[in-house]
Amino acid sequence: MKSEDFDPPFSRIATYYDRLMSFVNYPSWIAYIEKILLANRIPDRDIFDLGCGTGVCLEIWLKKGYRIAGLDGSTEMVRICQDRLAPRRGAAEAPILVGDMRNFSLQQPVPVVTSLYDSLNYLLVESDLSACYRAVHANLRPGGIFIFDMNTTHALRDEWGNNVYRRRDEDIFSVWDNTFDPATGISTLRITLEVTEGDRPVTVREIHRERAYPLATIQDLLIKAGFQANLYRHLTFQPASESDVRIMAVCRKP
Numbered sequence: 001m002k003s004e005d006f007d008p009p010f011s012r013i014a015t016y017y018d019r020l021m022s023f024v025n026y027p028s029w030i031a032y033i034e035k036i037l038l039a040n041r042i043p044d045r046d047i048f049d050l051g052c053g054t055g056v057c058l059e060i061w062l063k064k065g066y067r068i069a070g071l072d073g074s075t076e077m078v079r080i081c082q083d084r085l086a087p088r089r090g091a092a093e094a095p096i097l098v099g100d101m102r103n104f105s106l107q108q109p110v111p112v113v114t115s116l117y118d119s120l121n122y123l124l125v126e127s128d129l130s131a132c133y134r135a136v137h138a139n140l141r142p143g144g145i146f147i148f149d150m151n152t153t154h155a156l157r158d159e160w161g162n163n164v165y166r167r168r169d170e171d172i173f174s175v176w177d178n179t180f181d182p183a184t185g186i187s188t189l190r191i192t193l194e195v196t197e198g199d200r201p202v203t204v205r206e207i208h209r210e211r212a213y214p215l216a217t218i219q220d221l222l223i224k225a226g227f228q229a230n231l232y233r234h235l236t237f238q239p240a241s242e243s244d245v246r247i248m249a250v251c252r253k254p
Contacts (some may be wrong), residue, residue: 006190006207009122010053013206014076016193018054019169021117029116030060032235033147036250037112040145044111050101050136050148051119055081058096062088069110071099102131109141115148121156121210124186126221129213133225137253146227146251149234153212155245156180156187171196186211215240218249227251 010017045066049058052070054077061068062085072078078098085096097104101115102123113136123129136146157180165176177190186209193204215231222229229251231240240247 006205009206009208010072010074010077011206012076012204013191013193014054014074014080016172016195016204017077017080018056019172020174021056022169024117026056027060028235030057030064032248033114036145036147040250040252042111042143042145046111048106048110048113048139050104050113050115050132051117051122052081052096053077053117053119055084055096057114057116059084059088069095069097069106071097071101071104073098073100102128102135104135104139106139109139109144111141111144113140113144113146115146117149118151118210120148121151121212122208124184124209124211126213126217129218130221130225133221133227137226140253142253144253146253147248148251149246149248150218151210151212151246152242152244153185153214154243156185156210156212157182159245160187160189184211185213215242215247218247222249222251226253228254 047061047066047068049068049070052058052072055070058068058070058081070081072081075098078096081096101119120129120132123132140146160178160180162179164178167174167176173194175192178187180187189208191206191208195202195204219229219231229249232238232248232250233240233244234246234248
């Protein structure tokens, strides 16, 4: 099928996203980030999540007593996030916004910004990734922390590769058709879902693109944005390498 036969990312798939991602151990990610906050002596219990998606992590933070806010580029994902958090959020809570992670401005700088589960890999050109880093830096307090993960070239080229995967998650049958372009470092995923809505079978098709960046490029862009940055193997404090599947970045604004 042609690319134009697929809808944009996180549009129609939003309704089914949490079921597709049910295997992800989000509490372990939150526990890891809390270790980072403790090590960096961040006393504030405020979290701003960039690319917040359906708000699974924000809900965990909220249950832990944190004040939360978030931003995502998908109107559909934000709607689900708002619905998820509505029973727990007071009127004074900061909003969950639809916005552009490359160019956003908060009313007040925050102590902690997170961006999780590939969100930054969706920035497909270096200038966009750099713009995101600069926007986060501008919206952080001095001494604030920016924590994010990214897939590596190894993940997109060798793990995802040019492979087709088929899965069943509860009542969803899905086909994940991946292609990797070594010239651009971009992985293109064409995902097809077969679901039943009421008594009616429905087919959902979306196209997703992620780009991997060399670790040296990530580090250089963070430094140019004004951060002091360390890159780690995912959910560890071991130095990251190009052979890792996913890396974590811990970046401090001086």
